[in-house]
Amino acid sequence: MRTIRIGSGAGYSGDRIEPAVELAEKGDIEYLVFECLGERTVALAQQARLKNPESGFDPLIEERMRAVLPLCAAKGIKIVTNMGAANPLAAARKTAEIARLIGLSGLKVAAVIGDDVLEACKQRDLPIMEFDGTIGQLGNRLISANAYLGAAPMAEALADGADIVITGRASDPALFLAPLIHAFGWPLDDWTRLGKGIIAGHLLECAGQVTGGYFADPPYKDIAGLARLGFPIGEVGEDGSLVMTKVEGSGGAVTARTCKEQLLYEVHDPSRYIQPDVIADFSQVEIEEVGKDRVRINGGRGSERPPTLKVSVGYVDGFIGEGQISYAGPGALARGRLALDIVRERLKLTGVAASELRFDLIGVDSLHGPQLAAHANEPYEARVRVTGRTENLREAVRIGNEVETLYTNGPAGGGGAYKSARDVVAVASVLLPRELARPRVQFVGG
Amino acid sequence: MKLREIAHSRTGDKGNISNISVIAYDPKHYPVLLAQVTPARVKAHFAGVVEGEVVRYELPRICALNFVMDRALGGGVTRSLALDAHGKSLSSALLDLEIEDMPRTI
Numbered sequence: 374m375r376t377i378r379i380g381s382g383a384g385y386s387g388d389r390i391e392p393a394v395e396l397a398e399k400g401d402i403e404y405l406v407f408e409c410l411g412e413r414t415v416a417l418a419q420q421a422r423l424k425n426p427e428s429g430f431d432p433l434i435e436e437r438m439r440a441v442l443p444l445c446a447a448k449g450i451k452i453v454t455n456m457g458a459a460n461p462l463a464a465a466r467k468t469a470e471i472a473r474l475i476g477l478s479g480l481k482v483a484a485v486i487g488d489d490v491l492e493a494c495k496q497r498d499l500p501i502m503e504f505d506g507t508i509g510q511l512g513n514r515l516i517s518a519n520a521y522l523g524a525a526p527m528a529e530a531l532a533d534g535a536d537i538v539i540t541g542r543a544s545d546p547a548l549f550l551a552p553l554i555h556a557f558g559w560p561l562d563d564w565t566r567l568g569k570g571i572i573a574g575h576l577l578e579c580a581g582q583v584t585g586g587y588f589a590d591p592p593y594k595d596i597a598g599l600a601r602l603g604f605p606i607g608e609v610g611e612d613g614s615l616v617m618t619k620v621e622g623s624g625g626a627v628t629a630r631t632c633k634e635q636l637l638y639e640v641h642d643p644s645r646y647i648q649p650d651v652i653a654d655f656s657q658v659e660i661e662e663v664g665k666d667r668v669r670i671n672g673g674r675g676s677e678r679p680p681t682l683k684v685s686v687g688y689v690d691g692f693i694g695e696g697q698i699s700y701a702g703p704g705a706l707a708r709g710r711l712a713l714d715i716v717r718e719r720l721k722l723t724g725v726a727a728s729e730l731r732f733d734l735i736g737v738d739s740l741h742g743p744q745l746a747a748h749a750n751e752p753y754e755a756r757v758r759v760t761g762r763t764e765n766l767r768e769a770v771r772i773g774n775e776v777e778t779l780y781t782n783g784p785a786g787g788g789g790a791y792k793s794a795r796d797v798v799a800v801a802s803v804l805l806p807r808e809l810a811r812p813r814v815q816f817v818g819g
Numbered sequence: 820m821k822l823r824e825i826a827h828s829r830t831g832d833k834g835n836i837s838n839i840s841v842i843a844y845d846p847k848h849y850p851v852l853l854a855q856v857t858p859a860r861v862k863a864h865f866a867g868v869v870e871g872e873v874v875r876y877e878l879p880r881i882c883a884l885n886f887v888m889d890r891a892l893g894g895g896v897t898r899s900l901a902l903d904a905h906g907k908s909l910s911s912a913l914l915d916l917e918i919e920d921m922p923r924t925i
Contacts, residue, residue, distance in 0.1 A: 413897045503834050503895065587829065594827060630827060630842070633881050637840035639831030641887045643876055659880050672880065690898050731893075731900040739902045741912045742867040760900040799898040802834070 375611045377556050379549055379573075381604050382441065383407040384580030386414060386431055386456075390440050392581070392604040392623070397444035399620050400606050404552040405445060407437060407454035408545050408578045413800040415542050416687020418459035419517040420798070429460035430467065430539075438471045446477045446536070453527060453548050457539040459517065461486055465539045465817045483535035485526045487812035488542040490684055490805055494518040499803040501686070508686060508803060516687040516798060520805055523649030523678075525561060526812040527551035533814065542685060544649050546574025549607065557611045567651035568675020569613030572658065575646070576617055576635050576670065580604045583617060583635040585625030598624020615670040616663065627666040636660070636670075649682055649807070651675040681804040690799035691728075694761050694769030696776025697735070698783075698790040701754035708784035709734045709755035712776075715783055716759050719775045726768045727761035734758070756789075762797075769794035820918045826852060828910035837869070837891040837906045839913055842883040849882035855918055861886050864916055868909070886913075 380402040382393030386409040396402055409431050422429025434456045445452055457464040465484035472480045495518075498509040508515065519542035528551045530538045538551070550570040553559060559566050576583050583605050585596035603623020608616040617627050636655060640646055644656040654674040663669045696716075700708040713732045720730065733739035735756035738746035759776050763769045773792025780787055822828075822841070825848040831838045841856055843849045862873040871889025878885065892906050893899035 590827070593823065630844075633842050633883055634827065634829040634840060636881070637831070637838070637842075637878075637883060637885050638829055639833055639838065640885060641833070641836070641838060641876075643878055643885060656876075656878060657880060658878075693900065729900060733902060735902060740908045744867045745864075745912050745915075758902060762898075762900060797898055799895065800834075801895075 375557065376608055377404065377552065378402045379404040379406060379552055379577065379607045379609065381406055381408070381577040381580045383409050383437070384578065384582055385409065386411060386433060388580060390436060392602060393437065394440050394444065395620050395623060396604055396606065397441050397448065397450055402450055402606060404451050404453060405441065406548045406577070407452070407456060408548055408580070409433070410455040410458055410542065412685060413687060413798055415459050415519045415685060416517045416798045416800060419687065422459045427463050430458045430464035431456035434464055434467060435471060438468050439475065442472055442475060442477060446480060451531060451535070451552065452537040453551060454538070455540045455543055455548060457484060457541045459541060461539045461541045462815060462817070468537055468539065469817050480536045481534050481816060482537045482539065483530035483533070483814050483816050485522065485530060485538065485540040485543070485812055485814055487810060488519045488522050488540070489517070490520045490810050491518040493809045494684060494686070494803060494805060499805065502802045502804070504801070511688045514689040516689060518684050518686045520682040520684045520810040521649055522682070522810065522812050523547050524551040524554055525650070526814055528554040530814045531555040533816070535816070545578040546571045546648060547650060549574030549577050550650060553609055561650070564651050564675040564677055566613040568653040569615065569673040570609070571646065571648050571651060571653040571675065572655060572670060572673040573607045573609050573615045576632060577605055577607050579635065579638065581625065582638065583631055584619045584627050585631055588631055588634060594630070596626055600624065613673065617668045617670060618666055627668055629660045629662050629668055632660050632668045632670065647679055649678065651678050680807060682807045682810055684803045684805045686801045686803055687798055688801065690797040692763045692766050692769035692794060692796050694763060694772030694794045695759065696773035696790065696792040697756055697758045698776055698779050698787045699754060699756045700784065700787055702786070705753065705755045706734070706737065706751055708786065709737070709757050711784045712757045712779050712787065713759070715779065716775050720772065723771070723775070725761070725771045725775070727763050727772065729762040731760045766794055766796070820920065821914065822856065822916040822918050823914035825918065826914070828914055830907050830910040832892060832896050832905045835890055835892045835895040837888045837909055839886045839888070839910050840883055841886065841913065842881065846882045849879065851918065852884055853877065856884060856916065858886065860916065861913065864913065865891070865909070
């Protein structure tokens with residue numbers, strides 16, 4: 374039976390660079406996938422593109438491509454990535470230019486376009502899934518609407534000879550499913566194998582999170598070598614069978630435990646993991662260690678794909694103002710609480726217009742709230758944090774100011790004040806009938 | 820005994836929904852998880868954090884539970900005022916759950 378090896382070179386846009394180089398150099402892989410597009414990144418990138426039509430793609434694309442292209446070109450490793458963000462075509466042109474600059478000729482670079490469905494969504498005034506309202510009601514706050522595309526256009530680009538495939542919004546596991554569909558010729562209605570392929574993609578898409586990252590909890594769960602964590606490789610068979618592993622000698626570990634944690638990461642109903650290509654079923658999956666850093670995954674399934682595509686909608690959602698200041702030594706907690714009371718009263722007295730406010734003591738109750746923190750010991754230091762949501766920047770600035778003035782007006786010994794005010798781009802979802810998204814592949818020169 | 824003694828856990832986020840896996844280190848403790856780590860207890864543990872419903876999914880083949888907690892992330896990762904907007908640290912809070920001494924295991 375034929376098997377291919379797919380490496381996962383990044384789990385988010387700012388991820389480490391050199392583990393992907395290690396995969397290309399020593400991983401014996403045929404495909405290298407970079408998942409770099411967060412939930413709201415497309416909306417932010419769309420704002421950048423409006424200012425400059427040749428921007429709007431991942432800012433690290435040049436650094437990543439320069440790092441891996443020579444090895445990938447020499448070994449024939451194909452690259453699939455969503456670093457195109459809001460402008461896959463410009464990202465593809467940029468990549469082709471980088472290839473030329475470093476002396477690589479003949480690389481075929483393809484962009485998958487058509488995930489931008491803003492017009493189709495506007496025309497239909499679709500209901501928003503997360504809260505009561507429609508796209509139309511967002512009015513001029515609406516920035517972007519991008520459909521999570523499936524694997525088919527990426528697989529098509531590979532079939533047409535692409536060495537590098539660059540998409541915008543696509544389902545993260547589909548980045549991994551596409552090489553499988555291409556390499557094995559899986560039919561697009563073979564729900565069982567597509568379901569297995571999605572499970573492989575799901576385990577791989579967060580890179581280091583399946584090889585020991587986001588896992589260590591000494592002394593219960595120890596992982597060695599996190600500073601040189603190896604990124605994962607999926608060995609996938611033509612029948613959809615899967616072994617998860619990593620580069621020999623790299624840091625981290627691939628164990629049944631790391632795979633179980635990642636299997637359920639960001640999953641709701643495990644029997645219905647809804648994807649553009651298939652509804653994958655994780656509920657009967659079995660996980661077995663078959664060697665050092667080798668874990669076999671069995672029992673994945675799937676059922677027919679949904680009639681709709683999930684669309685990520687970016688919109689302007691006001692401003693957030695924030696201020697912080699620290700207290701330490703005996704009585705730090707009492708002075709921190711006094712500081713919060715003062716700011717609470719000041720925001721009222723001076724009439725700061727905030728629709729939502731939050732008062733935290735970092736090191737005490739900022740992560741899980743007062744109930745879970747009730748039995749904690751007295752800390753040596755406590756950091757005050759006040760945040761609020763406002764309609765305009767001016768009001769947001771006033772929140773941080775009221776924390777900063779604690780220096781000379783607040784409790785004794787306040788230090789290290791910090792303030793910020795920023796605009797907020799939030800993300801919501803709608804469902805779009807799938808035939809309204811028309812993805813297509815476009816090659817650029819190279 | 821704390822849940823941390825018999826299980827490990829990871830948090831994920833989608834919009835304003837947080838999911839937390841609870842995975843038995845040893846299969847013999849899966850029945851303990853089933854009996855004691857109930858949606859009602861998880862909801863009560865996260866009072867003040869989770870505003871919506873808590874649903875539990877069971878995965879007996881990997882001896883794991885998956886809790887899906889609605890309205891748990893201050894309006895959602897992209898707009899939350901919280902320091903940990905993703906709720907990544909919630910799994911550690913759940914591992915602090917008190918577990919009663921276990922019945923004799925086979």
